[in-house]
Amino acid sequence: MVSDAGPARPNIAMWGAPTSGKTTLLAALSIALLQRRSPWRIVGADDASTAFLKDKAAALSRGKEFPRATQAMDRYRWVLIGEGEQRDGLLRRRPKPTPAPRIGLNLLDPPGGVYGDEPDKFGTDQQELLDNLVGSKGIVFLFDPLREFERGDAFDYLYGALTQLAGRMLGSDGYTGDRLPHHLAVCITKFDEYRVLETAKELKLLVTDPEDPYGFPRIDDDDAVELFKWLCRISASGSAEMVLNALDQFFRRDRIKFFVTSSIGFYLDPRTNFFNPDDYQNLIPKPAEGVSFHIRGPVHPINVMEPIVWLGERLAGEPPNEGPGR
């Protein structure tokens, strides 16, 4: 038996350095949609993608395990399903249910090393990646402040691949725009980490959603870029500020949106089940090791579904990108 013809082309690509949390964000997606009682549901469009949603979410929430380090170009086919509405029928006779909105998400999740300057070193196929980026319409770019503080290489993992992508698209005869056509969700990750949260607190960017039963602090999406700019200043290499410039140069400003996210969220004291500003770190060093970390309590993803839903809504109904030679 042979299954259907070739795989669907990805329309959203995850972009970020190794360990920036690309796969973890995806693993946390279904947890986030369930915990937030979102009007959106996510289902797999094939068995393997369904299994990822189920297994990785369970491993993250039950086993408190991060997904394994990605070693190949993974593809997931999911569908976001919204809620239909009851609309009055003709002459207000009988209410008519409108069809539930459906957004297809074909996600590409490559190993972070493929975006680096030396993709060969990590044995990843950058040409294949670029082929996929040219055909995709949305990008989730993950900026990891912790890695930036230690390594300062976010720019390295952005600029090399970005210039090649721009060369392929903007440099081709058939393309008339001056910016890449992709919608870009910039996710500042690891909001749960002490230094990130405290920075946001200092900047007075924290707000609390009165509807949130746990009282978690958040940052309005409109303020996220402020935090991003500040976090760029702590870059070990000093090159992070160029990340923002590069994004500005290559993407349309009206197609960029910033989000402050955490895939595992804050620790909750099981006795109070409420955010404790004095004890919220959910990722802590393993005892007697000091090298690696583990998740301490249940995960409560923050701002994880929002970038995906935002991209999905914008991509719905858009024609595919026309890359050179396609």
Place this chain on the structure above:
Amino acid sequence: MSGETVQLSAEWAIEGKQPGSLDDYGILACSQGQLGHNDFAKIKTRYTTGTPEELPQVTLAWVGGGENTRLVLAIQEWSDQEDRTGRQIAVTRYFCVPYSQVAAQPVSYEALYLALDRSPLPAADPLTFSVPRLDPAAIAARIDGTAIGAAALLLTDQHVCVLRGESLPLLDRLRFLDTVAALLPYGMRTKLTAATWTSSTAEHKIKVSFARHVPEGTHSIIWGGLARVPTKAYDVGHYLDLLLHCSRYTELVGWLAAAGEPLAFQPSGVTKALATLAAFHVPSRSGDVTVAIANPVDHYSVEALLNECADLVPQGQSLRLTAILDGLARQAGARGNAATRDEQVHYRKIIRERRLLEGDRGLPESLHLQLCGVILAVGYGPKLVFEDMRRIFQDFAPTSVLMAAMVRMPAEPLVALTLAARLGPETLTMVLDALGTACLVELAAREPHDPLLVQVICDELVRRGSNGAEDPDIAMTLREHRYLVDAVQALHPDRVEVQFVLLRKLLKAAYGPSLHRREFEEVVGDPPDFGSPPLMAAAITLHGPGAGEIILTSVADRLRGARLPHDTMRMVETYLSQPASAEPLPEPRGRLSPWARLTHGRPRSRKSAQTAIPVRTLYTLLAVFIALSIIEFIALLPIAQR
């Protein structure tokens, strides 16, 4: 041939990452031969099987061309080290053996693995080792329909995915791949890629592998099942025929192992492979007539083969029967979905009349299983649906052999689970593992309810959500199917206390040991749905104190939404909030109750004033009745089973 050893050498590399590192995986060390760091990095890229789940795994591949062709063997296993985020680091050892060293002295993949797995890295440069020469008899003993089907499908040059076998021991999977490779000319190993596991979400370049799900655009074959060859792939079908009708597999494996000229999986290579196989002449199973292997049984009609089967079964002619079954399997595989509905109806008539699926035929169990499997594929393939299963059991007793053969077919989830639930825990576990939570809940909710199925599914849901586990699908799908209250009621009719216990377990599986307010509201509904008292009771006992307040609040909100007269509403709220011993508030005036503060009273119209008393009384009685019913029901239950 066996007993001889072959001296070989290998270049090697180690892939992994430094402990505590933030890096991606990369080549950490390699031998200093012709292949350098970048070459191994390319090998890693080209032959990735995806992000590992279970290790160890083995990948078989090739690199280079002409005289520089090498066979690649990669062994991936967990180290005891972790990266910065606490993720265990996988280490892959790559070995590249010059093909020229094995072309004239063939060795098996298993022998390479056993020799190289014992070689720690870094090692000498190059690494030298010896392995036993390929033993055709050992491999021939493992040939079955699945291996034959996979070998033939490989000639389509598309990925062949073996399903339901990924939980077999590593060595069994490797031996299967070895068997598949041994059914092709040895020279095809210069272009063959195979793996004991591939991820179903990853892009990879592996031709044959075990996997959990079928990626798009690939052939699939179920472990223990038979291949379905595309009808247009004539050469592939022909190759399959030749393999199926061979009776001297040891000689055949030796014959193919001697064909060491490099061949590609391209049309020219396939033609040469077919010619190599066709050149091997074998006697028929009847033993006395030698037929050219290139003369398969296509001229037999399915009908004739079915009748011949029926004739042979009582005679106990196992060998002849096996040959006929091979032919039938080939016909079923080649026809695939091409058999028309009318044809299948005709086959089923023969199957029914000739009692081809009857139990207790005096055959060895494995042959009986094969008989049932092939007959089912012919009459009810390619996918067994529930209605056909029902018809089969109308015509034939549901023996364990028949059910085992049915459960091995591609089947609707309902069919697979119905059969597995009756076949014992091992089969049941395998089938359950392959089904998602949403599918299970849908099956349990399906009417008419099969009590055994409902019990099995409920147990599985409880298992999936037990010990602090959180399968997010459980809550969502249970909610969509009203927490299976109808199914649970059908499972334990008139035993409300058992329904309560089971529903409580399901809720715990879905939400954890206690229900938060929003979860509680989700379960009982807003307004509360009293259609299932056991569900309501289960939710209340899992929420604990305060449940009543939530219910009463919801009832009050609902009543308030009905825009009852202000005074009526005030009285309802008062009675809902006061203990039974409290004196009722005097009719109008007085302080507003807390709920009333949340809304703005509308001026009472004359008409509403006139109707206020009867409506008020009605709703008050209703609210009190509901509250008392809940309290009484809980009081009657055994104290909070946990």
